[in-house]
Amino acid sequence: MCGIIGYVGPQGAQKVLVDALRRMEYRGYDSAGIALVGSDGIASAKKAGKLLNLEAELDETPIPDANLGIGHTRWATHGAPSDANAHPHISSNGRVALVHNGIIENFAVLKAELQAAGVEFRSETDSEVAAHLVGREVEGGASLADALRSVARRLEGAFTLVAVDKDSPGTLVAARRNSPLVVGVGEGEMFVASDVAAFIEHTREAVEMGQDEVVEVTASGYRVTDFDGNETEGKPFHVDWDLSAAEKGGYDWFMRKEIYEQPRAVADTLLGRFDADRRLTLDEIRISETELRTIDKIVVVACGTAYYAGLVAKYAIEHWTRVACEVEIASEFRYRDPIITPRTLVVTISQSGETADTLMAVRHAREQGAKVIAICNTNGSTIPRESDAVLYTHAGPEIGVASTKGFLTQVAACYLLGLYLAQVRGTKYGDEIASIMAELESMPDKIQAVLDDAESVHALARELVDEKSVLFLGRHVGYPVALEGALKLKEIAYLHAEGFPAGELKHGPIALVEEGLPVFVIVPPQGRDQLHDKVISNIQEVRARGARTIVLVEEGDTVVEPYADVILRLPKASTLLQPLLATVPLQIFACEVATLKGYDVDQPRNLAKSVTVE
Protein backbone atom coordinates (compact mmCIF):
# COMPACT_ATOMS: atom_id res chain seq x y z
CA MET A 1 0.00 0.00 0.00
CA CYS A 2 1.43 3.38 -0.94
CA GLY A 3 2.90 5.56 1.80
CA ILE A 4 2.16 9.27 1.77
CA ILE A 5 3.76 12.15 3.68
CA GLY A 6 3.36 15.90 3.50
CA TYR A 7 5.28 18.43 5.60
CA VAL A 8 5.11 22.16 6.26
CA GLY A 9 7.21 23.84 8.95
CA PRO A 10 10.58 25.30 9.84
CA GLN A 11 12.69 22.19 9.19
CA GLY A 12 14.31 21.32 5.87
CA ALA A 13 11.50 19.34 4.23
CA GLN A 14 13.75 17.00 2.24
CA LYS A 15 15.13 15.20 5.29
CA VAL A 16 11.76 15.11 7.04
CA LEU A 17 10.16 13.53 3.97
CA VAL A 18 12.87 10.97 3.26
CA ASP A 19 12.98 9.94 6.94
CA ALA A 20 9.19 9.57 6.91
CA LEU A 21 9.30 7.44 3.78
CA ARG A 22 11.86 5.22 5.49
CA ARG A 23 9.49 4.81 8.45
CA MET A 24 6.82 3.65 6.01
CA GLU A 25 9.04 1.16 4.18
CA TYR A 26 7.36 -1.66 6.10
CA ARG A 27 4.24 -1.04 4.01
CA GLY A 28 6.06 -2.38 0.96
CA TYR A 29 6.74 -0.28 -2.14
CA ASP A 30 8.46 -0.39 -5.48
CA SER A 31 9.38 3.27 -6.11
CA ALA A 32 9.68 6.51 -4.18
CA GLY A 33 9.69 10.24 -4.79
CA ILE A 34 9.46 13.71 -3.25
CA ALA A 35 8.52 17.20 -4.41
CA LEU A 36 9.54 20.40 -2.60
CA VAL A 37 7.98 23.83 -3.00
CA GLY A 38 10.38 26.74 -2.53
CA SER A 39 10.80 30.25 -3.82
CA ASP A 40 11.85 28.88 -7.23
CA GLY A 41 8.76 26.72 -7.61
CA ILE A 42 8.46 22.94 -7.50
CA ALA A 43 11.50 20.66 -7.58
CA SER A 44 11.04 16.91 -7.56
CA ALA A 45 12.96 13.65 -7.69
CA LYS A 46 11.58 10.15 -8.08
CA LYS A 47 13.07 6.73 -8.67
CA ALA A 48 11.96 3.16 -9.18
CA GLY A 49 13.20 0.68 -6.59
CA LYS A 50 14.22 1.20 -3.01
CA LEU A 51 14.57 4.50 -1.16
CA LEU A 52 18.34 4.18 -1.51
CA ASN A 53 17.90 4.83 -5.25
CA LEU A 54 16.03 8.05 -4.52
CA GLU A 55 18.67 9.11 -2.00
CA ALA A 56 21.45 8.40 -4.53
CA GLU A 57 19.57 10.49 -7.10
CA LEU A 58 19.23 13.36 -4.59
CA ASP A 59 22.97 13.13 -3.84
CA GLU A 60 23.89 13.19 -7.52
CA THR A 61 21.41 15.82 -8.62
CA PRO A 62 20.47 17.82 -5.52
CA ILE A 63 17.26 19.84 -5.51
CA PRO A 64 16.84 23.04 -3.49
CA ASP A 65 15.54 22.33 0.00
CA ALA A 66 12.36 24.03 1.17
CA ASN A 67 9.96 24.13 4.13
CA LEU A 68 7.07 22.51 2.32
CA GLY A 69 6.93 19.23 0.46
CA ILE A 70 5.26 15.90 -0.25
CA GLY A 71 6.66 12.40 -0.51
CA HIS A 72 5.43 9.01 -1.63
CA THR A 73 6.34 5.35 -1.70
CA ARG A 74 4.42 3.61 -4.47
CA TRP A 75 3.01 0.12 -4.60
CA ALA A 76 2.21 -0.20 -8.29
CA THR A 77 -1.39 -0.73 -9.38
CA HIS A 78 -1.76 1.02 -12.75
CA GLY A 79 1.49 0.78 -14.69
CA ALA A 80 4.76 -0.96 -13.88
CA PRO A 81 7.14 0.24 -11.17
CA SER A 82 9.24 2.82 -13.08
CA ASP A 83 10.69 6.30 -12.61
CA ALA A 84 7.92 7.80 -14.76
CA ASN A 85 5.13 6.06 -12.87
CA ALA A 86 6.59 6.98 -9.45
CA HIS A 87 4.92 9.87 -7.61
CA PRO A 88 4.73 12.87 -7.22
CA HIS A 89 3.05 13.75 -10.50
CA ILE A 90 3.31 17.33 -11.70
CA SER A 91 0.45 19.01 -13.56
CA SER A 92 1.19 19.86 -17.18
CA ASN A 93 1.22 23.59 -16.36
CA GLY A 94 3.90 22.92 -13.73
CA ARG A 95 1.89 24.44 -10.89
CA VAL A 96 0.79 21.45 -8.88
CA ALA A 97 2.58 18.39 -7.51
CA LEU A 98 0.40 15.59 -6.21
CA VAL A 99 0.70 12.16 -4.60
CA HIS A 100 -2.03 9.55 -4.48
CA ASN A 101 -2.81 6.33 -2.69
CA GLY A 102 -5.74 4.21 -3.89
CA ILE A 103 -7.47 3.56 -7.20
CA ILE A 104 -9.25 6.18 -9.30
CA GLU A 105 -11.95 4.09 -10.85
CA ASN A 106 -13.05 6.55 -13.54
CA PHE A 107 -9.54 7.59 -14.55
CA ALA A 108 -9.90 6.35 -18.14
CA VAL A 109 -12.82 8.70 -18.82
CA LEU A 110 -11.04 11.63 -17.15
CA LYS A 111 -7.81 10.87 -19.00
CA ALA A 112 -9.60 10.86 -22.35
CA GLU A 113 -11.19 14.20 -21.48
CA LEU A 114 -7.82 15.73 -20.54
CA GLN A 115 -6.11 14.32 -23.64
CA ALA A 116 -8.86 15.79 -25.81
CA ALA A 117 -8.04 19.14 -24.18
CA GLY A 118 -4.40 18.71 -25.22
CA VAL A 119 -2.86 17.45 -21.96
CA GLU A 120 0.09 15.12 -22.50
CA PHE A 121 0.52 12.28 -20.03
CA ARG A 122 3.96 11.26 -18.82
CA SER A 123 2.97 8.11 -16.92
CA GLU A 124 0.62 5.14 -17.14
CA THR A 125 -0.87 5.84 -13.72
CA ASP A 126 -4.44 6.63 -12.79
CA SER A 127 -3.01 9.21 -10.35
CA GLU A 128 -1.68 11.59 -12.98
CA VAL A 129 -5.22 12.62 -13.98
CA ALA A 130 -5.72 14.10 -10.52
CA ALA A 131 -2.53 16.20 -10.82
CA HIS A 132 -3.65 17.67 -14.15
CA LEU A 133 -7.19 18.29 -12.94
CA VAL A 134 -6.02 20.15 -9.83
CA GLY A 135 -3.48 22.07 -11.95
CA ARG A 136 -6.23 23.24 -14.29
CA GLU A 137 -8.47 24.31 -11.40
CA VAL A 138 -5.79 26.52 -9.77
CA GLU A 139 -4.89 27.94 -13.17
CA GLY A 140 -8.54 28.91 -13.50
CA GLY A 141 -8.29 30.93 -10.27
CA ALA A 142 -9.46 28.44 -7.62
CA SER A 143 -7.62 28.24 -4.31
CA LEU A 144 -5.68 25.00 -3.86
CA ALA A 145 -8.25 23.73 -1.33
CA ASP A 146 -11.20 24.59 -3.58
CA ALA A 147 -9.40 22.96 -6.50
CA LEU A 148 -8.89 19.73 -4.59
CA ARG A 149 -12.48 19.70 -3.34
CA SER A 150 -13.77 20.17 -6.83
CA VAL A 151 -11.55 17.39 -8.22
CA ALA A 152 -12.36 15.04 -5.33
CA ARG A 153 -16.06 15.40 -6.15
CA ARG A 154 -15.35 14.16 -9.67
CA LEU A 155 -13.28 11.13 -8.71
CA GLU A 156 -14.73 7.68 -8.19
CA GLY A 157 -12.99 4.94 -6.27
CA ALA A 158 -10.62 5.11 -3.32
CA PHE A 159 -8.06 7.80 -2.77
CA THR A 160 -5.87 9.78 -0.47
CA LEU A 161 -4.53 12.78 -2.37
CA VAL A 162 -2.02 15.35 -1.17
CA ALA A 163 -1.26 18.36 -3.35
CA VAL A 164 0.93 21.46 -3.26
CA ASP A 165 0.83 24.50 -5.54
CA LYS A 166 3.97 26.48 -6.38
CA ASP A 167 1.96 29.68 -5.96
CA SER A 168 0.86 28.76 -2.40
CA PRO A 169 4.22 27.95 -0.79
CA GLY A 170 2.91 27.78 2.78
CA THR A 171 0.02 25.37 2.23
CA LEU A 172 -0.60 21.75 1.50
CA VAL A 173 -4.01 20.16 1.00
CA ALA A 174 -5.14 16.58 1.29
CA ALA A 175 -8.34 14.68 0.57
CA ARG A 176 -9.52 11.23 1.52
CA ARG A 177 -12.13 8.73 0.46
CA ASN A 178 -11.89 5.06 1.45
CA SER A 179 -8.16 5.37 2.03
CA PRO A 180 -6.25 6.40 5.15
CA LEU A 181 -5.11 9.93 6.05
CA VAL A 182 -3.95 11.37 9.37
CA VAL A 183 -2.76 14.84 10.25
CA GLY A 184 0.20 15.24 12.61
CA VAL A 185 0.06 18.40 14.74
CA GLY A 186 3.52 19.58 15.81
CA GLU A 187 4.79 22.80 17.42
CA GLY A 188 4.88 25.23 14.53
CA GLU A 189 4.92 22.40 12.01
CA MET A 190 2.34 20.06 10.53
CA PHE A 191 2.29 16.73 8.75
CA VAL A 192 -0.20 14.73 6.71
CA ALA A 193 0.46 11.03 6.22
CA SER A 194 -0.97 7.61 5.48
CA ASP A 195 -0.16 6.53 9.01
CA VAL A 196 1.29 7.94 12.21
CA ALA A 197 4.54 5.98 11.83
CA ALA A 198 5.57 8.63 9.28
CA PHE A 199 5.69 11.47 11.82
CA ILE A 200 5.86 9.78 15.22
CA GLU A 201 9.42 11.02 15.84
CA HIS A 202 8.19 14.65 15.52
CA THR A 203 4.80 14.62 17.23
CA ARG A 204 2.38 12.30 18.95
CA GLU A 205 -0.63 14.58 18.51
CA ALA A 206 -2.70 13.49 15.53
CA VAL A 207 -6.06 14.07 13.89
CA GLU A 208 -7.93 11.35 12.12
CA MET A 209 -9.69 12.51 8.97
CA GLY A 210 -13.22 11.36 8.22
CA GLN A 211 -14.55 9.96 4.99
CA ASP A 212 -14.86 12.39 2.06
CA GLU A 213 -13.01 15.20 3.79
CA VAL A 214 -10.38 17.71 2.70
CA VAL A 215 -7.81 19.22 5.04
CA GLU A 216 -5.94 22.44 4.38
CA VAL A 217 -2.71 22.60 6.35
CA THR A 218 -0.25 25.42 7.12
CA ALA A 219 2.62 25.41 9.62
CA SER A 220 0.34 26.90 12.27
CA GLY A 221 -2.85 24.92 11.89
CA TYR A 222 -5.36 23.03 9.86
CA ARG A 223 -8.92 23.34 8.61
CA VAL A 224 -11.16 20.41 7.69
CA THR A 225 -14.15 20.52 5.36
CA ASP A 226 -16.23 18.03 3.44
CA PHE A 227 -15.91 17.85 -0.34
CA ASP A 228 -18.50 20.66 -0.65
CA GLY A 229 -16.55 23.04 1.58
CA ASN A 230 -18.74 22.74 4.71
CA GLU A 231 -16.64 22.91 7.89
CA THR A 232 -16.23 19.60 9.67
CA GLU A 233 -13.99 18.43 12.48
CA GLY A 234 -11.32 15.78 12.39
CA LYS A 235 -11.00 13.47 15.38
CA PRO A 236 -7.92 14.45 17.48
CA PHE A 237 -6.08 11.65 19.28
CA HIS A 238 -2.83 11.12 21.15
CA VAL A 239 -0.53 8.42 19.80
CA ASP A 240 0.81 6.33 22.64
CA TRP A 241 2.17 3.47 20.53
CA ASP A 242 5.84 2.89 20.04
CA LEU A 243 7.16 2.94 16.49
CA SER A 244 6.77 -0.78 15.86
CA ALA A 245 3.13 -0.71 16.99
CA ALA A 246 2.60 2.41 14.89
CA GLU A 247 3.81 0.57 11.80
CA LYS A 248 1.17 -2.03 12.47
CA GLY A 249 -1.53 0.60 12.90
CA GLY A 250 -1.72 -0.23 16.60
CA TYR A 251 -2.17 -3.98 16.03
CA ASP A 252 0.20 -6.48 17.61
CA TRP A 253 0.91 -8.29 14.32
CA PHE A 254 0.93 -7.44 10.65
CA MET A 255 -1.20 -10.54 10.17
CA ARG A 256 -3.90 -9.17 12.45
CA LYS A 257 -3.72 -5.78 10.75
CA GLU A 258 -4.05 -7.51 7.37
CA ILE A 259 -7.05 -9.52 8.57
CA TYR A 260 -8.70 -6.23 9.51
CA GLU A 261 -7.77 -4.66 6.18
CA GLN A 262 -9.82 -7.24 4.31
CA PRO A 263 -13.02 -5.22 3.81
CA ARG A 264 -10.94 -2.51 2.11
CA ALA A 265 -8.76 -5.00 0.19
CA VAL A 266 -11.77 -6.84 -1.24
CA ALA A 267 -13.51 -3.55 -2.10
CA ASP A 268 -10.37 -2.32 -3.88
CA THR A 269 -10.08 -5.58 -5.81
CA LEU A 270 -13.61 -5.07 -7.12
CA LEU A 271 -13.03 -1.41 -8.04
CA GLY A 272 -12.64 -0.20 -11.60
CA ARG A 273 -13.64 -3.46 -13.28
CA PHE A 274 -16.32 -2.00 -15.59
CA ASP A 275 -15.79 -0.11 -18.82
CA ALA A 276 -17.99 2.82 -19.88
CA ASP A 277 -20.67 0.34 -21.10
CA ARG A 278 -20.76 -1.45 -17.71
CA ARG A 279 -19.04 -4.51 -19.18
CA LEU A 280 -16.48 -6.26 -17.00
CA THR A 281 -12.84 -5.85 -18.09
CA LEU A 282 -9.54 -7.43 -17.00
CA ASP A 283 -6.53 -5.27 -16.12
CA GLU A 284 -4.29 -6.22 -18.94
CA ILE A 285 -5.71 -8.46 -21.61
CA ARG A 286 -3.60 -9.94 -24.29
CA ILE A 287 -6.12 -12.70 -25.02
CA SER A 288 -8.89 -11.86 -27.48
CA GLU A 289 -12.54 -12.52 -26.68
CA THR A 290 -12.62 -14.85 -29.72
CA GLU A 291 -9.84 -16.95 -28.21
CA LEU A 292 -11.60 -17.03 -24.84
CA ARG A 293 -14.72 -18.32 -26.59
CA THR A 294 -12.79 -21.29 -28.01
CA ILE A 295 -11.49 -22.42 -24.61
CA ASP A 296 -12.64 -25.97 -23.79
CA LYS A 297 -10.94 -26.43 -20.42
CA ILE A 298 -9.66 -24.25 -17.61
CA VAL A 299 -6.81 -25.35 -15.35
CA VAL A 300 -6.10 -23.33 -12.23
CA VAL A 301 -2.55 -23.73 -10.92
CA ALA A 302 -1.24 -22.35 -7.62
CA CYS A 303 0.39 -23.22 -4.29
CA GLY A 304 -0.75 -23.25 -0.68
CA THR A 305 -3.39 -20.71 0.20
CA ALA A 306 -3.54 -19.54 -3.43
CA TYR A 307 -4.34 -23.13 -4.41
CA TYR A 308 -7.26 -23.12 -2.00
CA ALA A 309 -8.49 -19.90 -3.62
CA GLY A 310 -8.31 -21.89 -6.87
CA LEU A 311 -10.48 -24.63 -5.37
CA VAL A 312 -13.13 -22.01 -4.59
CA ALA A 313 -12.75 -20.68 -8.14
CA LYS A 314 -13.57 -24.07 -9.62
CA TYR A 315 -17.09 -24.05 -8.18
CA ALA A 316 -17.81 -20.52 -9.37
CA ILE A 317 -16.20 -20.82 -12.80
CA GLU A 318 -17.88 -24.12 -13.66
CA HIS A 319 -21.24 -22.89 -12.39
CA TRP A 320 -21.13 -19.61 -14.30
CA THR A 321 -19.35 -20.66 -17.49
CA ARG A 322 -20.14 -24.40 -17.83
CA VAL A 323 -16.50 -24.95 -18.85
CA ALA A 324 -14.69 -27.79 -17.07
CA CYS A 325 -12.25 -26.40 -14.53
CA GLU A 326 -9.43 -28.42 -12.93
CA VAL A 327 -7.35 -27.15 -10.04
CA GLU A 328 -3.78 -28.33 -9.64
CA ILE A 329 -0.99 -27.83 -7.12
CA ALA A 330 1.71 -26.01 -9.10
CA SER A 331 4.59 -28.21 -7.93
CA GLU A 332 2.80 -31.27 -9.31
CA PHE A 333 1.61 -29.75 -12.55
CA ARG A 334 4.36 -30.21 -15.10
CA TYR A 335 5.60 -33.53 -13.75
CA ARG A 336 2.43 -35.39 -14.63
CA ASP A 337 2.52 -34.40 -18.31
CA PRO A 338 -0.84 -32.58 -18.11
CA ILE A 339 -3.12 -32.48 -21.14
CA ILE A 340 -2.77 -28.88 -22.20
CA THR A 341 -3.67 -27.63 -25.66
CA PRO A 342 -4.05 -24.21 -27.29
CA ARG A 343 -7.71 -24.44 -26.24
CA THR A 344 -6.81 -24.74 -22.56
CA LEU A 345 -6.92 -21.62 -20.42
CA VAL A 346 -4.45 -21.82 -17.55
CA VAL A 347 -5.14 -19.52 -14.61
CA THR A 348 -2.33 -19.05 -12.11
CA ILE A 349 -2.89 -17.48 -8.71
CA SER A 350 -0.02 -15.96 -6.78
CA GLN A 351 0.10 -13.19 -4.19
CA SER A 352 3.82 -12.56 -4.65
CA GLY A 353 4.02 -13.28 -8.36
CA GLU A 354 7.41 -14.89 -7.71
CA THR A 355 6.56 -18.41 -6.51
CA ALA A 356 8.93 -20.69 -8.44
CA ASP A 357 6.56 -23.68 -8.63
CA THR A 358 3.83 -21.50 -10.11
CA LEU A 359 6.23 -19.76 -12.48
CA MET A 360 7.44 -23.11 -13.83
CA ALA A 361 3.82 -24.10 -14.41
CA VAL A 362 3.26 -20.87 -16.38
CA ARG A 363 6.27 -21.64 -18.58
CA HIS A 364 5.19 -25.24 -19.11
CA ALA A 365 1.64 -24.23 -20.02
CA ARG A 366 2.83 -21.64 -22.51
CA GLU A 367 5.24 -24.11 -24.09
CA GLN A 368 2.21 -26.34 -24.72
CA GLY A 369 0.48 -23.44 -26.47
CA ALA A 370 -2.02 -22.64 -23.70
CA LYS A 371 -2.98 -19.08 -22.84
CA VAL A 372 -2.19 -18.06 -19.27
CA ILE A 373 -4.03 -15.56 -17.08
CA ALA A 374 -2.30 -14.58 -13.84
CA ILE A 375 -4.20 -13.47 -10.75
CA CYS A 376 -1.55 -11.64 -8.81
CA ASN A 377 -1.08 -9.01 -6.10
CA THR A 378 2.34 -7.71 -7.11
CA ASN A 379 2.47 -5.45 -10.10
CA GLY A 380 5.44 -6.04 -12.36
CA SER A 381 6.41 -9.36 -10.75
CA THR A 382 7.62 -12.28 -12.86
CA ILE A 383 4.45 -14.39 -13.14
CA PRO A 384 2.25 -11.63 -14.62
CA ARG A 385 5.11 -10.54 -16.86
CA GLU A 386 5.39 -14.03 -18.31
CA SER A 387 1.60 -14.52 -18.67
CA ASP A 388 -0.77 -13.55 -21.49
CA ALA A 389 -3.11 -11.59 -19.27
CA VAL A 390 -3.25 -10.41 -15.69
CA LEU A 391 -5.91 -9.57 -13.20
CA TYR A 392 -4.39 -7.77 -10.23
CA THR A 393 -5.78 -8.15 -6.75
CA HIS A 394 -5.51 -4.85 -4.94
CA ALA A 395 -4.77 -6.12 -1.45
CA GLY A 396 -1.73 -3.91 -0.95
CA PRO A 397 1.48 -5.50 0.31
CA GLU A 398 1.02 -8.52 2.53
CA ILE A 399 3.75 -8.63 5.13
CA GLY A 400 2.62 -11.34 7.55
CA VAL A 401 3.95 -14.64 6.19
CA ALA A 402 0.56 -16.34 6.55
CA SER A 403 -1.65 -15.13 3.74
CA THR A 404 -4.98 -13.57 4.77
CA LYS A 405 -6.04 -10.58 2.68
CA GLY A 406 -4.12 -12.25 -0.15
CA PHE A 407 -6.55 -15.19 0.00
CA LEU A 408 -9.76 -13.16 0.21
CA THR A 409 -8.73 -10.91 -2.67
CA GLN A 410 -7.69 -13.93 -4.76
CA VAL A 411 -11.12 -15.42 -4.21
CA ALA A 412 -12.73 -12.10 -5.18
CA ALA A 413 -10.57 -11.92 -8.32
CA CYS A 414 -11.53 -15.50 -9.23
CA TYR A 415 -15.19 -14.50 -9.06
CA LEU A 416 -14.44 -11.56 -11.35
CA LEU A 417 -12.67 -13.86 -13.78
CA GLY A 418 -15.55 -16.34 -13.73
CA LEU A 419 -18.05 -13.55 -14.41
CA TYR A 420 -15.83 -12.10 -17.14
CA LEU A 421 -15.66 -15.46 -18.90
CA ALA A 422 -19.42 -15.88 -18.52
CA GLN A 423 -19.87 -12.45 -20.11
CA VAL A 424 -17.51 -13.22 -23.01
CA ARG A 425 -18.99 -16.66 -23.64
CA GLY A 426 -22.57 -15.54 -23.13
CA THR A 427 -23.34 -18.14 -20.45
CA LYS A 428 -24.88 -15.51 -18.16
CA TYR A 429 -27.09 -12.57 -19.08
CA GLY A 430 -25.86 -9.07 -18.32
CA ASP A 431 -28.44 -8.58 -15.59
CA GLU A 432 -27.42 -11.85 -13.91
CA ILE A 433 -23.79 -10.74 -13.92
CA ALA A 434 -24.80 -7.33 -12.56
CA SER A 435 -26.76 -8.94 -9.75
CA ILE A 436 -23.84 -11.18 -8.71
CA MET A 437 -21.53 -8.14 -8.88
CA ALA A 438 -23.96 -6.23 -6.65
CA GLU A 439 -23.80 -9.03 -4.10
CA LEU A 440 -20.01 -9.10 -4.36
CA GLU A 441 -19.93 -5.36 -3.74
CA SER A 442 -21.94 -5.88 -0.56
CA MET A 443 -19.37 -8.33 0.81
CA PRO A 444 -16.87 -5.83 2.32
CA ASP A 445 -19.52 -4.61 4.79
CA LYS A 446 -20.35 -8.19 5.69
CA ILE A 447 -16.67 -9.03 6.21
CA GLN A 448 -16.54 -6.02 8.51
CA ALA A 449 -19.49 -7.42 10.46
CA VAL A 450 -17.57 -10.70 10.94
CA LEU A 451 -14.54 -8.72 12.17
CA ASP A 452 -16.73 -6.76 14.57
CA ASP A 453 -17.64 -10.07 16.19
CA ALA A 454 -14.02 -11.14 16.76
CA GLU A 455 -14.36 -11.34 20.54
CA SER A 456 -16.35 -14.58 20.34
CA VAL A 457 -13.51 -16.12 18.31
CA HIS A 458 -10.94 -14.84 20.81
CA ALA A 459 -12.89 -16.49 23.62
CA LEU A 460 -12.85 -19.75 21.68
CA ALA A 461 -9.10 -19.45 21.13
CA ARG A 462 -8.56 -19.01 24.88
CA GLU A 463 -10.59 -22.13 25.48
CA LEU A 464 -8.87 -24.29 22.87
CA VAL A 465 -5.29 -23.02 23.13
CA ASP A 466 -3.99 -26.26 24.68
CA GLU A 467 -5.61 -28.65 22.20
CA LYS A 468 -3.29 -30.98 20.31
CA SER A 469 -5.37 -31.44 17.18
CA VAL A 470 -8.26 -29.71 15.38
CA LEU A 471 -10.38 -30.79 12.41
CA PHE A 472 -12.15 -28.60 9.87
CA LEU A 473 -15.03 -29.84 7.72
CA GLY A 474 -16.86 -28.32 4.78
CA ARG A 475 -18.70 -29.28 1.64
CA HIS A 476 -18.74 -27.56 -1.75
CA VAL A 477 -16.94 -24.18 -1.36
CA GLY A 478 -16.85 -24.83 2.38
CA TYR A 479 -14.27 -27.55 1.73
CA PRO A 480 -11.48 -25.17 0.57
CA VAL A 481 -12.39 -22.91 3.50
CA ALA A 482 -11.83 -25.90 5.81
CA LEU A 483 -8.45 -26.53 4.19
CA GLU A 484 -7.49 -22.89 4.60
CA GLY A 485 -8.58 -22.86 8.27
CA ALA A 486 -6.41 -25.90 8.93
CA LEU A 487 -3.42 -24.47 7.05
CA LYS A 488 -3.51 -21.23 9.05
CA LEU A 489 -3.47 -23.16 12.29
CA LYS A 490 -0.57 -25.39 11.19
CA GLU A 491 1.47 -22.48 9.88
CA ILE A 492 1.38 -20.08 12.76
CA ALA A 493 0.16 -22.04 15.80
CA TYR A 494 2.13 -25.23 14.93
CA LEU A 495 -0.94 -27.24 15.75
CA HIS A 496 -1.93 -30.45 14.03
CA ALA A 497 -4.98 -29.55 11.94
CA GLU A 498 -6.68 -31.18 8.95
CA GLY A 499 -9.38 -30.03 6.59
CA PHE A 500 -11.71 -32.61 5.04
CA PRO A 501 -14.72 -32.64 2.75
CA ALA A 502 -17.48 -33.25 5.30
CA GLY A 503 -18.81 -36.29 3.43
CA GLU A 504 -15.41 -37.94 3.22
CA LEU A 505 -14.89 -38.28 6.94
CA LYS A 506 -16.86 -41.50 7.20
CA HIS A 507 -14.49 -43.10 4.68
CA GLY A 508 -11.65 -43.14 7.16
CA PRO A 509 -10.71 -39.97 9.03
CA ILE A 510 -13.68 -40.24 11.40
CA ALA A 511 -11.53 -42.76 13.27
CA LEU A 512 -9.56 -39.74 14.52
CA VAL A 513 -12.59 -38.36 16.34
CA GLU A 514 -12.42 -38.88 20.08
CA GLU A 515 -13.99 -37.31 23.12
CA GLY A 516 -13.53 -33.52 23.12
CA LEU A 517 -11.79 -33.19 19.73
CA PRO A 518 -12.59 -29.70 18.38
CA VAL A 519 -14.20 -29.93 14.95
CA PHE A 520 -15.01 -26.74 13.04
CA VAL A 521 -17.80 -27.16 10.49
CA ILE A 522 -18.70 -24.66 7.79
CA VAL A 523 -22.43 -24.87 7.15
CA PRO A 524 -23.62 -23.71 3.72
CA PRO A 525 -26.50 -21.21 3.51
CA GLN A 526 -29.99 -22.69 3.74
CA GLY A 527 -31.06 -22.03 0.11
CA ARG A 528 -29.34 -25.19 -1.14
CA ASP A 529 -31.32 -27.61 1.00
CA GLN A 530 -29.65 -30.89 0.09
CA LEU A 531 -26.19 -29.48 0.66
CA HIS A 532 -27.26 -27.87 3.92
CA ASP A 533 -28.97 -30.99 5.26
CA LYS A 534 -26.02 -33.22 4.44
CA VAL A 535 -23.66 -30.99 6.40
CA ILE A 536 -26.04 -31.04 9.38
CA SER A 537 -25.92 -34.86 9.22
CA ASN A 538 -22.12 -34.74 9.16
CA ILE A 539 -22.14 -32.57 12.29
CA GLN A 540 -24.30 -35.15 14.03
CA GLU A 541 -21.94 -37.94 12.97
CA VAL A 542 -18.91 -36.37 14.65
CA ARG A 543 -20.83 -35.14 17.65
CA ALA A 544 -22.17 -38.62 18.30
CA ARG A 545 -18.54 -39.74 18.57
CA GLY A 546 -17.67 -37.14 21.20
CA ALA A 547 -16.41 -34.25 19.04
CA ARG A 548 -16.78 -30.71 20.30
CA THR A 549 -18.51 -29.04 17.35
CA ILE A 550 -17.80 -25.41 16.46
CA VAL A 551 -20.22 -24.45 13.75
CA LEU A 552 -19.99 -21.50 11.36
CA VAL A 553 -23.48 -20.82 10.16
CA GLU A 554 -25.46 -17.96 8.66
CA GLU A 555 -27.68 -15.72 10.78
CA GLY A 556 -31.14 -17.05 11.27
CA ASP A 557 -30.23 -20.72 10.66
CA THR A 558 -31.48 -22.46 13.79
CA VAL A 559 -31.56 -26.01 12.44
CA VAL A 560 -28.02 -26.64 13.57
CA GLU A 561 -28.41 -25.36 17.12
CA PRO A 562 -29.09 -28.72 18.83
CA TYR A 563 -25.85 -30.17 17.42
CA ALA A 564 -23.48 -27.26 17.95
CA ASP A 565 -21.36 -26.77 21.06
CA VAL A 566 -20.29 -23.36 19.83
CA ILE A 567 -21.95 -21.29 17.11
CA LEU A 568 -20.12 -18.61 15.13
CA ARG A 569 -22.65 -16.58 13.13
CA LEU A 570 -21.98 -15.30 9.60
CA PRO A 571 -23.95 -12.67 7.69
CA LYS A 572 -26.18 -14.04 4.94
CA ALA A 573 -24.57 -14.64 1.55
CA SER A 574 -25.18 -16.92 -1.40
CA THR A 575 -23.41 -20.27 -1.27
CA LEU A 576 -20.71 -19.45 -3.81
CA LEU A 577 -19.70 -16.22 -2.08
CA GLN A 578 -19.74 -17.56 1.48
CA PRO A 579 -15.95 -18.27 1.58
CA LEU A 580 -15.35 -14.50 1.74
CA LEU A 581 -17.05 -14.58 5.14
CA ALA A 582 -16.44 -18.05 6.54
CA THR A 583 -12.65 -17.84 6.19
CA VAL A 584 -12.35 -14.76 8.40
CA PRO A 585 -13.16 -16.30 11.84
CA LEU A 586 -10.71 -19.11 11.05
CA GLN A 587 -7.94 -16.57 10.34
CA ILE A 588 -8.72 -14.74 13.58
CA PHE A 589 -8.76 -18.04 15.48
CA ALA A 590 -5.32 -19.10 14.21
CA CYS A 591 -3.85 -15.65 14.86
CA GLU A 592 -5.22 -15.62 18.40
CA VAL A 593 -4.13 -19.17 19.28
CA ALA A 594 -0.60 -18.45 18.01
CA THR A 595 -0.51 -15.19 19.99
CA LEU A 596 -1.65 -16.96 23.18
CA LYS A 597 1.04 -19.58 22.65
CA GLY A 598 3.63 -16.80 22.45
CA TYR A 599 4.71 -17.51 18.86
CA ASP A 600 5.94 -15.01 16.32
CA VAL A 601 2.78 -14.77 14.23
CA ASP A 602 4.28 -12.70 11.42
CA GLN A 603 7.36 -14.86 10.92
CA PRO A 604 6.50 -18.47 11.68
CA ARG A 605 9.32 -20.97 11.86
CA ASN A 606 10.59 -22.60 8.64
CA LEU A 607 8.48 -20.40 6.36
CA ALA A 608 9.29 -17.62 3.88
CA LYS A 609 6.89 -15.08 2.41
CA SER A 610 8.00 -15.68 -1.14
CA VAL A 611 9.09 -19.18 -2.13
CA THR A 612 11.45 -18.70 -5.07
CA VAL A 613 12.84 -22.25 -5.21
CA GLU A 614 11.10 -25.32 -6.60
Ligand code: F6R
Ligand atom coordinates in the same frame (compact mmCIF):
# COMPACT_ATOMS: atom_id res chain seq x y z
C1 F6R B 1 -0.06 -19.64 3.38
C2 F6R B 1 0.81 -19.03 2.41
C3 F6R B 1 1.36 -19.87 1.32
C4 F6R B 1 1.24 -19.15 -0.03
C5 F6R B 1 1.95 -19.95 -1.13
C6 F6R B 1 1.80 -19.28 -2.48
O1 F6R B 1 -0.51 -18.74 4.33
O2 F6R B 1 1.06 -17.85 2.46
O3 F6R B 1 0.75 -21.10 1.28
O4 F6R B 1 -0.10 -18.99 -0.31
O5 F6R B 1 3.32 -20.07 -0.83
O6 F6R B 1 2.35 -18.01 -2.47
P1 F6R B 1 2.00 -16.99 -3.61
O7 F6R B 1 0.55 -16.65 -3.52
O8 F6R B 1 2.88 -15.80 -3.35
O9 F6R B 1 2.33 -17.65 -4.92
